[in-house]
Amino acid sequence: DQQVKQNSPSLSVQEGRISILNCDYTNSMFDYFLWYKKYPAEGPTFLISISSIKDKNEDGRFTVFLNKSAKHLSLHIVPSQPGDSAVYFCAASTNTGTASKLTFGTGTRLQVTL
Amino acid sequence: NAGVTQTPKFRVLKTGQSMTLLCAQDMNHEYMYWYRQDPGMGLRLIHYSVGEGTTAKGEVPDGYNVSRLKKQNFLLGLESAAPSQTSVYFCASRLPGRFGTGLSNQPQHFGDGTRLSIL
Numbered sequence: 001d002q003q004v005k006q007n008s009p010s011l012s013v014q015e016g017r018i019s020i021l022n023c024d025y026t027n028s029m030f031d032y033f034l035w036y037k038k039y040p041a042e043g044p045t046f047l048i049s050i051s052s053i054k055d056k057n058e059d060g061r062f063t064v065f066l067n068k069s070a071k072h073l074s075l076h077i078v079p080s081q082p083g084d085s086a087v088y089f090c091a092a093s094t095n096t097g098t099a100s101k102l103t104f105g106t107g108t109r110l111q112v113t114l
Numbered sequence: 115n116a117g118v119t120q121t122p123k124f125r126v127l128k129t130g131q132s133m134t135l136l137c138a139q140d141m142n143h144e145y146m147y148w149y150r151q152d153p154g155m156g157l158r159l160i161h162y163s164v165g166e167g168t169t170a171k172g173e174v175p176d177g178y179n180v181s182r183l184k185k186q187n188f189l190l191g192l193e194s195a196a197p198s199q200t201s202v203y204f205c206a207s208r209l210p211g212r213f214g215t216g217l218s219n220q221p222q223h224f225g226d227g228t229r230l231s232i233l
Contacts (some may be wrong), residue, residue, distance in 0.1 A: 041227075042227075043226045046222070100145075100208065101162065101172065102159070106156045107156060
C-alpha cells in the first residue's frame with residue numbers, strides 16, 4: 001500500500017520554464033511533508049518542507065503547495081536550471097512519536113534541457 | 115565537513131555470506147536511520163534508533179540487524195545475505211524531536227549510500 005505516490009516517473013522541462021512536480025498521499029495522519037533532491041551516486045538532500053497547518057512555503061526558486069482536502073502537494077521550481085536535473089522525492093511524516101519516520105514516494109526524475 | 119559517512123560504498127557478496135555496513139555521523143544527532151532503495155520504489159525504512167543503545171524496527175526489518183553502541187555510529191548487519199537484499203542502502207541522521215515544533219523542525223541528513231549486490 002503506497003501511502004505517498006508520485007505518479008510521474010519523469011518530467012522534462014526547458015531551461016527557464018517552470019517545473020511542477022506532484023505528489024499525492026492517502027494517510028490523513030501525515031502532518032509534515034518534505035521534498036528531497038537526489039543526484040546519481042549521492043544521497044538525498046533536503047530541499048524544502050511544509051507543515052500541514054500551511055498551504056504554501058517558499059524558498060528562493062522553490063515553492064511547495066499543499067492542498068489538504070485533495071491530499072496533494074506540489075513542488076514548483078521557477079525558473080528551472082540545468083543543475084536542477086535530478087530525482088525528486090516527496091516524503092511525509094506524522095507527529096505521532098518522536099522518531100519522525102518518513103514515508104517516501106517513488107520519485108520523479110526531472111530533466112532540464114537547454 | 116563530513117556529515118554522514120557510509121562504508122563501504124560498494125560490495126559484492128555471495129548468498130549466505132554475512133557483512134556489516136557502517137554509518138558514522140559527526141553532527142551529534144540523536145536519531146539515526148537505515149533505508150534501502152530499490153528500482154521503481156522509494157526509500158523504505160529498515161531500522162532506526164532514537165539514541166545510543168536503542169533500536170527499533172522499520173517497515174522492512176526482516177533479514178537485518180542493527181546496533182547503536184556509540185551515538186555517532188549505526189551498524190546494519192546482514193547475517194545470511196540473500197539475493198533479495200541486493201539494493202542501495204542509505205543511512206540518515208537528524209536531531210531529536212518532532213516536526214512542526216520549532217527547535218525540532220529538522221530534516222534527515224543522508225549519506226551517499228552503499229551499493230550492495232548479492233549473487
